[in-house]
Amino acid sequence: MKKLHQFGMLILMIALLVSCNSKNEEKHADHKYQQSIYYSCSMDPQIKEENPGKCPICHMELTPIQKDNGAYNEITLSDQQIKLGNITMQKSSASEQSSQENFTGVLTLNQSNVKSISARATGRIEKLYFKTEGASIKKGQAVYQIYSEDIAIAKQDYISAYKQMEIPGDFGKNAKSMMQAAKQKLSFYGLSNAQIEAIKRGKEVSPYTTFYSNYSGTVAEITATEGSYVMEGAPVLKIGNLSTLWLETQVNVNYAKQLRVGQTALISFVDFPSKEITAKVSFINPEINASSRLLLIQMEVPNTNLALKPGMQAIVKLTKSNTTGIFIPADAVIRDQNGSSIWVEKSKGVFKNIKVTLGTESNGMVELISDLDLEAKIVITGAYAVNSEFEFRKGNDPMAGMKM
Incomplete structure (x- = not known):
């Protein structure tokens, strides 16, 4: 009887132990x-x-x-989520594309056609005959009048030598060489032969001298004012020839790699929507803007009827043909303050975020110039759905852990 009681107690203890273990396992699960x-x-x-x-x-x-216990830049999606998010993939195979890029540019003066009229001697500007930029100017028109003691002294030397030539003997002969030297000095100051000859006919020597334009064109810039004191060589105004203009625009440095001097571009103008002309790239700046990563290019634009004006905006269409590379829809690229990235399918239902460098972008397609596995399947539709699900689950940007 005693043994039977002990056996019963043993069975009871085992039952309690199994029950406790089951509860612990349930709690743990x-x-x-x-x-x-x-x-x-x-x-x-x-x-x-x-x-x-x-x-x-x-x-x-x-x-x-x-x-989601995957890597920091990976996410797993179910078949239903992939279907609802319209997520599709394609292999990152290389292809050829012709791309056309549009850039905004501004017309400026052709600096190779700009001439400067400077002060020929130190003095005071008494009168400016052109006071408005954009005014037309013709060769031979008066530009400015200057009061200059240096020119006045040279005039006096010239007229004195001229009068002394009438004295007989050696004194008169020496006066001739003095007159020639004074004439050369006046020519150096910019006086024409007609102005020099007029000195002989004058009753007195004037300290004022008028200077005339040697060029025809448009007044591009006025740098002097009436009453101002100028030094010899100081600019008074600049004259531009508007028969050709420069069109300046900035392009992405990746796109500029394939540009060349002499390449043809199609130009249209905001002020003349129906007007289109062709121009050639005349200059590519070798220096890249460090902050914008853009490159300045110039085109020489013909302006035969002078309808185009500096400051007008234009649209530049540049075509790059037969470019070989990996092209994907622009909507497949995730762009934010950290850079650009794409989603690729690592395995069935598992997607990984990869940082990429972009090339040219045209017609809704963008070039990937990063090294990619050609067998990689890139998410081309639904990329933002994948990205949103990632941020919803993990609460951060998938590029946050990448090295920039």
């Missing part, structure tokens, strides 16, 4: 399940809670989210 999900807000995905409840920001009910 329940804890493991609880740890595999978290609760987040669809409006504020940065909110992560271990227990259900309401969002502390917008007070909406939190949604249970299955944790």
Whole structure:
């Protein structure tokens, strides 16, 4: 009887032990399940809670989210999510494309056709005959009048030598050479032969001298003012020839790699929508703008009827043909402050975010110039759906952990 009682106690203890282990396993399984999900807000995905409840920001009910334990820049999607997100992929194979890029440019003066009229001697500008930029000027027109003691002294030397030539003997002969030297000095100051000859006929020597234009064109810039004191060589005004203009624009440095001097571009103008002309690239700046990563190029634009004016805006259409590379839809690229990236299918249902460098972009397609596995399947539609799901689950940017 005693043995039977002991055996019963043993059975009871075993039953209690099994029951406790079962409860512990259930608790452990329940804890493991609880740890595999978290609760987040669809409006504020940065909110992560271990227990259900309401969002502390917008007070909406939190949604249970299955944790994704993959790499920091990877996400796993179900077949249903891929279908609902319209997520499709294509292999990153190389292809040839002809691309046309449009750039905005501005017409400027052709600096090779700009002439400068400068002060020929130190003095004071008494009168400016042109006071408005853009005015037409013809060769031979008066530009400015200057009061100059240096020119006045040279005039006096010239007229004195001229009068002394009438004295007989050696004195008169010496006066001839003095007169020739004074004439050369006046020519150096910019006086024409007609102005020099007029000195002989004058009753007195004037300290004022008028200078005339040697060019025809348009007044591009006026740098002096009436009453101002100028030094010899100081610019008074600039004259531009508008028969040709420069069109300046800036292009992406990746696109500029294939440009060349002499390449033809199609130009249209904002002020003349129906007007299109062709121009050739005349200059490619060898220096890249460090902040914008853009490159300045110039084209010489004919302006036979002078309808085009400096400052007008133009659209430059540049074509780059038969470019070989990896081209994908521009919408397949995720762009933010950290750079550009794409999503690729690592394995069935598993997507990985990869940082990329972009090349030319045209007609809705963009070139990838990063090294990629040609067998990699790039997400070409639904890339932003993948990205949004990633941020919703992990609450951060998939590029946040990449080295920039």
